[in-house]
Amino acid sequence: MNKILKIIIFILIGILQLTLMPLLQIKGMIPDLVLIGCVVFAIVDLQDDALLLAIAGGLILDWAGPLFFGFHTIVFVGFVLIIRFLLQKILPDMNSILIFIITFFFALVYSCFQNLLYNRWPSLNLFSYGLYSAVLSIVFFFLLQRLHNNRNLAVKL
Amino acid sequence: MINKWKGAIVVFLIILTGLILSPTKYMKNIRNSFWVMAKPVGLGFRHSVGQAFPFVRQILQIGYVVRQNSNLISENLGLQSQVAKMTEVQYENEILKKELGFLKNTNSTKIVPAAIIGQSSGYLRSVVIDKGKKNGLTNGDAVISQGVLVGTVSDARDNNSEVTLVTDFNSLIPVVLQDSRGTGLLRGGLQGMMVDEVPLNISIKKGENVVTSGLGGQIPAGILVGKTTEIISKEGEIFQKVAVSSPVDFSRLEVLFVTKNE
Numbered sequence: 447m448n449k450i451l452k453i454i455i456f457i458l459i460g461i462l463q464l465t466l467m468p469l470l471q472i473k474g475m476i477p478d479l480v481l482i483g484c485v486v487f488a489i490v491d492l493q494d495d496a497l498l499l500a501i502a503g504g505l506i507l508d509w510a511g512p513l514f515f516g517f518h519t520i521v522f523v524g525f526v527l528i529i530r531f532l533l534q535k536i537l538p539d540m541n542s543i544l545i546f547i548i549t550f551f552f553a554l555v556y557s558c559f560q561n562l563l564y565n566r567w568p569s570l571n572l573f574s575y576g577l578y579s580a581v582l583s584i585v586f587f588f589l590l591q592r593l594h595n596n597r598n599l600a601v602k603l
Numbered sequence: 604m605i606n607k608w609k610g611a612i613v614v615f616l617i618i619l620t621g622l623i624l625s626p627t628k629y630m631k632n633i634r635n636s637f638w639v640m641a642k643p644v645g646l647g648f649r650h651s652v653g654q655a656f657p658f659v660r661q662i663l664q665i666g667y668v669v670r671q672n673s674n675l676i677s678e679n680l681g682l683q684s685q686v687a688k689m690t691e692v693q694y695e696n697e698i699l700k701k702e703l704g705f706l707k708n709t710n711s712t713k714i715v716p717a718a719i720i721g722q723s724s725g726y727l728r729s730v731v732i733d734k735g736k737k738n739g740l741t742n743g744d745a746v747i748s749q750g751v752l753v754g755t756v757s758d759a760r761d762n763n764s765e766v767t768l769v770t771d772f773n774s775l776i777p778v779v780l781q782d783s784r785g786t787g788l789l790r791g792g793l794q795g796m797m798v799d800e801v802p803l804n805i806s807i808k809k810g811e812n813v814v815t816s817g818l819g820g821q822i823p824a825g826i827l828v829g830k831t832t833e834i835i836s837k838e839g840e841i842f843q844k845v846a847v848s849s850p851v852d853f854s855r856l857e858v859l860f861v862t863k864n865e
Contacts, residue, residue, distance in 0.1 A: 465645035468722035468730075469653045471854060476725035501614050508621060510637045511723045512758075512765070515621025515630065519614065560726045566772055569793050 449498075456499045459483060460506025475571065477579040480507060481556055484522045485549045486586050488529035489540055496526045513563055521559060525552050542584060549583035550576040635735070635760035638720055642733055642763070645720035649857065712823055715739060715861040717746075720763060728771035728791060729754070732859060735762045743821040744863045751851045752776070752815060752826045756861065769828065770796060770853055777819055778828055780805070780845075781812040789813065789828060789847065796828075797835060801843040807834055813847050823862060 463479045470476075480503030487496035504519030511518065529548065537544065553576040561568040624630045717732035734740055736759050744756040746766050754774070758765035767774050770791040778789045778798055785805030787798040798813060811831050817824025829849040836844040 461641055461644055464723060465641055465721040466648045466652060467725070469648060471725075474728070474854075476722070478725065505614075505617065506637075508618075510634060510641070510721075512727065512729075513724070515625050516618035519618055523614075557726075560724075564726055564772075571793060 452495065452498055453502050456483075456502035457506055459499065460503040463503070463507065464510055472578065473571075473574070475575045475578050477553070477575070477582050478556065479582075480504065480518070480522060481525070481553065482549060482579055482583045482586055484526050485529065485552055486545065486583050486590060488526045489533070489545050489548060490587070490590060491533070493526070493530055496529075497523065500526050513560075517559075517563070521556060525556075542587060545587055546580045546584055550580040553579035631758075631760055634723075635762055638731055638733075638760070638763040642720050645731075646718055646733070649719060653857070713739065713863050715863075717764075717859050717861055719856060719859065723765065727773075728768040728853075729757065730766050730768065730856065730859075732764050732766055732861075733762070734861065735760045735764045737761055739863070740764050740861055741863070744861050745815070745822040745826060746859050746861050747826060748851055748856055748859050750827060751849060752822070752828045753849075753851055753853065753856065753859065755822065766859065768853060769849070776822065776828070777816045778813050779816040780807060780831065781814050782808050783811060785843075786816055786818070787842075787845075794846075796847040796849065798831070798845050798847055799842065801845065803841070803843060805843065807831060807843060807845050809833065821863075826862070 459479050467476050467479060480499060483503065484496050484500045487493075487499060500522035501519060504522045507518040508515045532548075533540070554572055557572045557575050558568050561572075621630070624633070715734055715738050717734040717738075720731045720733050722730050732746075740756055740759045742756055742759050744759075745752055746754045746756060752769060754766045754768040754771075755776070756764050757767040757773075768791065769776060769789060772790075772792050774789070774791040776789040777786065779786050780798070780801070783805050785801045785807060787801040789796060789798050801807065809831055813828045813831060815822050815824055815826045815828060827850075829847040832846045832848050834843060834845050836842065
């Protein structure tokens with residue numbers, strides 16, 4: 447797919463995060479589409495797409511959000527680079543259970559960062575948020591597999 | 604080597620520019636422009652998906668809806684008789700004021716309707732509305748839905764504004780308990796809303812209305828916030844704390860009204 451088209455789609459994902467996802471919240475939990483997309487793309491070895499989403503989506507969230515500019519972009523790019531390192535050195539063989547666990551973990555870390563920046567102690571809701579994000583990551587992974595017709599994705603079921 | 608890192612350098616420069624602009628008014632204008640562009644998308648989703656999701660939820664909760672309907676009919680009948688009594692009391696009050704020569708309070712209230720465009724952060728209990736300074740909004744204005752206080756304007760930009768909901772951790776509103784006349788501060792949080800700093804000599808009743816006290820001047824007095832549910836302060840504390848529940852479903856807010864004293 448054309449790089450410009452991908453950037454436009456990823457920017458739209460950022461806008462969807464701010465306008466559509468609040469309507470799909472459960473008990474105040476709104477999973478981050480950009481975070482889920484970055485993690486899943488990075489895990490299935492679409493590193494360039496993961497970085498592009500982290501930058502485009504992150505900049506949109508920084509542009510609209512109340513935190514200091516650059517927070518989301520830096521965090522998402524950092525996550526993509528960490529996953530790349532994990533894939534190369536520690537976990538070369540990925541499966542859907544590991545996608546679930548990794549998304550859960552990164553959602554917790556992201557949530558902790560935000561809580562600390564808003565001067566709040568993280569609460570037990572973090573785990574519900576992590577679970578919700580992890581479930582959506584599996585859904586997204588299966589959709590991605592369909593899109594790529596089960597080819598060229600470096601993950602087993 | 605520079606060609607290889609060109610993309611990273613560009614992104615780094617954008618972030619650095621944003622960081623430098625963050626404390627200035629330019630960032631506010633930039634955020635304003637984003638929400639102006641996102642407004643049609645946000646409103647479109649609210650009118651389409653925003654109607655579908657609650658509908659599905661209602662079908663799954665049909666039993667609860669039927670019970671709630673029955674309770675609301677009983678409550679409505681009780682409230683109708685109270686309204687009738689209050690109307691009589693108000694009429695007597697007006698006559699007495701005239702007799703005693705009291706000056707009538709002529710403060711009028713301006714109401715600005717606003718639609719929710721989106722939510723800028725999943726962690727703050729806040730929403731973005733499509734009205735701003737150009738519509739006369741200022742920071743601190745009260746925002747109501749169905750006659751109940753739901754938040755205050757925390758960041759008024761030119762064309763849109765950030766509204767912090769009363770359930771947010773950072774929200775702090777002076778209120779009064781309508782029956783016991785105890786004053787306190789309404790705080791939001793993950794455990795729900797509560798009124799804090801109520802003096803110990805106040806005898807709090809369960810189910811009494813909590814309304815804004817008007818202290819501070821910005822939020823008009825008398826706006827309903829919710830009802831007291833249970834006292835949560837422990838023995839030995841120097842102030843009382845009471846939990847408050849709002850009749851508004853904050854996950855289904857659609858049209859809000861910004862009120863301001865004129």
